[in-house]
Amino acid sequence: MHHVILGAGPAGVIAADNLRKHDANANITIIGDEDEPPYSRMAIPYLLAGQIGEEGTYLRQDKGHYKNHGIDVKRVRAGAVDPKNKSITLEDGSDVAYDRLLLATGASAIRPPVEGLDLPGVHNCWTMADARAILERADKGDDVVLMGAGFIGSIILEALVKRGVKLVVVEMEDRMVPRMMDETAGAMLKRWCEDKGVRVLTGTQIKGIAESRDGLDVALSSGKSLPARLVVVAAGVASNIGFLKGSGIDTDAGVKVDGFLRTSAPDVYAAGDVAQARDMSTGEFSVLAIQPVAADHGRIAALNMAGHETPHKGSLNMNVLATIGLVTSSFGAWEGVKGGTSARMCDDNAYRYLRLEFDGDRLAGAQAVGLTDHIGIARGLIQTKLRLGRWKDILMTSPERLAEAYVATSQGIAPV
Numbered sequence: 046m047h048h049v050i051l052g053a054g055p056a057g058v059i060a061a062d063n064l065r066k067h068d069a070n071a072n073i074t075i076i077g078d079e080d081e082p083p084y085s086r087m088a089i090p091y092l093l094a095g096q097i098g099e100e101g102t103y104l105r106q107d108k109g110h111y112k113n114h115g116i117d118v119k120r121v122r123a124g125a126v127d128p129k130n131k132s133i134t135l136e137d138g139s140d141v142a143y144d145r146l147l148l149a150t151g152a153s154a155i156r157p158p159v160e161g162l163d164l165p166g167v168h169n170c171w172t173m174a175d176a177r178a179i180l181e182r183a184d185k186g187d188d189v190v191l192m193g194a195g196f197i198g199s200i201i202l203e204a205l206v207k208r209g210v211k212l213v214v215v216e217m218e219d220r221m222v223p224r225m226m227d228e229t230a231g232a233m234l235k236r237w238c239e240d241k242g243v244r245v246l247t248g249t250q251i252k253g254i255a256e257s258r259d260g261l262d263v264a265l266s267s268g269k270s271l272p273a274r275l276v277v278v279a280a281g282v283a284s285n286i287g288f289l290k291g292s293g294i295d296t297d298a299g300v301k302v303d304g305f306l307r308t309s310a311p312d313v314y315a316a317g318d319v320a321q322a323r324d325m326s327t328g329e330f331s332v333l334a335i336q337p338v339a340a341d342h343g344r345i346a347a348l349n350m351a352g353h354e355t356p357h358k359g360s361l362n363m364n365v366l367a368t369i370g371l372v373t374s375s376f377g378a379w380e381g382v383k384g385g386t387s388a389r390m391c392d393d394n395a396y397r398y399l400r401l402e403f404d405g406d407r408l409a410g411a412q413a414v415g416l417t418d419h420i421g422i423a424r425g426l427i428q429t430k431l432r433l434g435r436w437k438d439i440l441m442t443s444p445e446r447l448a449e450a451y452v453a454t455s456q457g458i459a460p461v
């Protein structure tokens with residue numbers, strides 16, 4: 046049995062380790078197109094902040110890990126997949142035959158159609174190569190413009206602040222983290238960043254970037270412009286599915302999979318940022334491009350590939366950010382569900398906010414600013430779909446009693 050895994054990120058590496066655990070005699074090959082040992086993108090901000098070196102980003106710290114586990118790691122790009130002949134064509138011209146194939150090719154950063162994005166000094170922050178390029182131009186006091194204040198942009202923001210650069214964040218939507226949190230939370234996060242000395246321009250677009258005498262000149266939709274030594278582009282990501290064109294494997298935003306992470310082709314599975322799998326909050330199939338989902342997919346896909354039928358019941362959409370010391374988080378259906386009810390607690394001055402979304406007497410979604418003790422509880426309540434009974438009515442007026450409600454409900458204690 047030859048298991049081939051395309052993509053050497055967390056989904057691929059976790060799948061390989063699980064395959065070895067459940068199929069001691071199989072041949073396992075990981076094929077990844079980056080010229081690095083398998084690493085975690087999630088660790089890049091710590092590399093930028095100087096908290097770790099490159100080796101700290103590696104997914105397996107033991108240098109002999111892959112060899113010792115009989116996992117062959119090839120560094121080459123896969124150009125095409127032929128499910129009829131169970132074969133992959135690599136860009137070095139060779140072919141690899143598989144018995145079972147996992148597509149774990151992740152996602153890539155989007156380059157929006159803005160003039161000047163190909164200039165030196167303009168970089169995404171998605172790969173190790175991007176991180177190295179950013180490090181060359183992000184020294185203390187350097188003018189840096191960050192395009193996009195979404196989840197990834199806000200993570201990079203924190204790392205750039207730690208480097209001591211003069212940072213301006215430009216976000217075209219009306220608030221920070223618009224696909225993660227509501228207006229109240231987004232505005233609170235913006236005010237927090239500005240209090241810490243970061244300029245945040247929301248409702249503003251970057252119209253173009255040009256070279257100037259001192260570096261780069263960033264033209265804004267407001268008619269103004271910003272000087273920059275470095276522009277970091279964090280404008281969203283898209284699943285890496287282009288190489289599957291003509292393969293007959295069904296794709297949409299990502300690779301379509303069923304409740305066992307099987308694609309439309311026999312013996313081909315998908316996991317991680319490339320997979321369009323079940324979202325447990327909505328029941329729909331969508332791409333949830335976060336590392337816990339990639340890890341979960343990798344493990345479940347491997348079990349299925351090894352012949353242990355294991356359903357994927359759905360992943361939870363969750364985002365947790367620490368931005369210059371302020372923790373923000375959102376879980377599940379944070380915008381609410383049709384016919385549901387919602388409760389809010391807001392203390393603007395203290396940077397504290399909690400919004401709970403209910404479906405009947407079950408918690409369906411949540412978002413929080415400045416409240417770390419609610420993170421695990423909100424996640425647990427949403428995942429277990431625990432019925433809150435009369436505690437739900439109490440939470441409608443006192444959402445901050447979430448922890449109390451969770452403990453009591455788990456033990457079957459009704460409120461008095």
Ligand SMILES: Cc1cc2nc3c(=O)[nH]c(=O)nc-3n(C[C@H](O)[C@H](O)[C@H](O)COP(=O)(O)OP(=O)(O)OC[C@H]3O[C@@H](n4cnc5c(N)ncnc54)[C@H](O)[C@@H]3O)c2cc1C
Nearest residue numbers: 052054055056077078086123150151317318334335336339
């Ligand atoms: C700066 C940054 C910070 C992040 N922080 C967080 C965080 O705090 N929390 C969180 O949950 N998530 C975070 N993420 C997102 C997280 O890193 C991804 O969700 C995760 O990496 C997905 O894992 P994956 O294995 O599916 O894909 P990837 O890690 O993208 O790995 C896929 C690999 O496949 C390769 N590949 C693509 N096409 C081919 C091909 N044709 N042939 C061979 N190889 C190919 C890619 O180059 C890549 O090496 C962050 C991402 C970045 C960039």
